[in-house]
Amino acid sequence: MWINMNGTIVPSEKAMISVFDHGLLYGDGVFEGIRVYSGNVFRLQEHLDRLYYSAKAIMLKITIDKKQMIKEVVETVAKNKITNGYIRLVVTRGVGDLGLDPRKCKESFYFVIAANITLYPDEYYKNGLTITTVAARRNISEALDPKIKSLNYLNNILAKIEASNHGSLEAIMINNAGSVSEATGDNVFITKGKDLITPDLSCGVLDGVTRKVVMEIGAKLKMNIYEKILSRYDLYTADECFLTGTAAEVIPVVKIDAREIGDGKPGKWTKKIITEFHKVVKLDGVKVKY
Numbered sequence: 001m002w003i004n005m006n007g008t009i010v011p012s013e014k015a016m017i018s019v020f021d022h023g024l025l026y027g028d029g030v031f032e033g034i035r036v037y038s039g040n041v042f043r044l045q046e047h048l049d050r051l052y053y054s055a056k057a058i059m060l061k062i063t064i065d066k067k068q069m070i071k072e073v074v075e076t077v078a079k080n081k082i083t084n085g086y087i088r089l090v091v092t093r094g095v096g097d098l099g100l101d102p103r104k105c106k107e108s109f110y111f112v113i114a115a116n117i118t119l120y121p122d123e124y125y126k127n128g129l130t131i132t133t134v135a136a137r138r139n140i141s142e143a144l145d146p147k148i149k150s151l152n153y154l155n156n157i158l159a160k161i162e163a164s165n166h167g168s169l170e171a172i173m174i175n176n177a178g179s180v181s182e183a184t185g186d187n188v189f190i191t192k193g194k195d196l197i198t199p200d201l202s203c204g205v206l207d208g209v210t211r212k213v214v215m216e217i218g219a220k221l222k223m224n225i226y227e228k229i230l231s232r233y234d235l236y237t238a239d240e241c242f243l244t245g246t247a248a249e250v251i252p253v254v255k256i257d258a259r260e261i262g263d264g265k266p267g268k269w270t271k272k273i274i275t276e277f278h279k280v281v282k283l284d285g286v287k288v289k290y
């Protein structure tokens, strides 16, 4: 496997990062997870827009512009001959000292991994996930805005641990106001009749690329799309529920907090959206020249 380390592609054994990098010492950095489908990097521009906004929000200067970053990502994918896979693009604050002052870090550092990912076994895409809401609240926007895709995922990891401790594969996080925000690495959707509903961005969620794709698909299917404040009541009484994310794609949820959602099987809208999703991802993206 070949890794792009700040513009130089090296074998993975040689891909090293300093123990003084603040990405490691403090989780000071930002990242993206991006998919490659049929030799196209899916919605790369949108991922880079979000990456550069996340960086701006934490006053982290990325050393190359988006045009150059597209080249770096595509080259890394080509070098690894990945036609269907997953890219992890990480930008750290760079090397500093043991104090947390980011001004001590002279220059940020990026690296790109192009590999594969399987988040959930196939059976869950067919039969749906059983998940649970957790006590760990989603970060409040005033402290660490969930719109920033930062290297600080402890909030999500604590939620994931809590879910695992309850025998669940995934958690739904509730925000400080008591409404639904998102899963630990995915956005949440429900359907009711022809309504396709997802928590509003103000509820403490990442503005998911897959979330947007699914809203576009819903519109194409003539569903009514809503971004709303959702409560646990709305989850429990939904016809259908599913999660969306680059790594997870679209995955049905059939049980939340030991309650069946709808009839306890992946619903008809969810199935339609999954079918459409797999068509859409093949038509869109930045072409890789291998």
Ligand code: PMP
Pocket: 033, 156, 182, 183, 184, 185, 186, 187, 205, 206, 207, 208, 209, 210, 211, 244, 245, 246, 247
């Ligand atoms: N929420 C969180 C917390 C995430 O980390 C992610 C990405 N893994 C998502 C939602 C989904 O975003 P996207 O569809 O852009 O991958």
